[in-house]
Amino acid sequence: MDEAPEPLWLVAANVVRWRRYGDLGQEFRPGTKAFRGGAKVYVTDTHPGTGNEQLTAVGHGRHTGRWITIDTGTRHLHTFRPQLVYSPAVIERCAAMPVRTRVEAAELAELLDRIARLGRHTHHAGPHPYPCLCHECLPLSPA
Ligand SMILES: [Zn+2]
Secondary structure, three states: OOOOOOOEEEEEEEEOOEEEEOOOOOEEEEOOOOOOOOOEEEEEEEOHHHOOOEEEEEEEOOOOOOEEEEEEEHHHEEEEEEEEEOOHHHHHHHOOOOOOOHHHHHHHHHHHHHHHHHHHHHOOOOOOOOOOOOOOOHHHOOO
């Protein structure tokens, strides 16, 4: 008892500061409904059957600060990277997940990064407004 669980290779990411909102994506909302912008999350499940446009993430919830596990749009996350995770709270939420190697986690991170970038450009039918606060445009907009 009280033994530390084996560390797991997971994909970590951060929640975008702003996401486009509304049918044409001309408005903005900070972070997601569940997570603050900038929050660090871990990907605990993917949904290849739907092109991985959604994934399951665990992180500290926006309202309570407690760990939550929730499905979110892949496009709402950025800077996917492999990370060896020691936190028992996270590991216990990954019980059903196949164990990954560092290489597998890195490959998944690259895939999710591509899907997130694509989603930020294609999810909304309208063009990005200008200035745009989305993760793809923020560096291009005036300060
Ligand atoms: Zn944009």
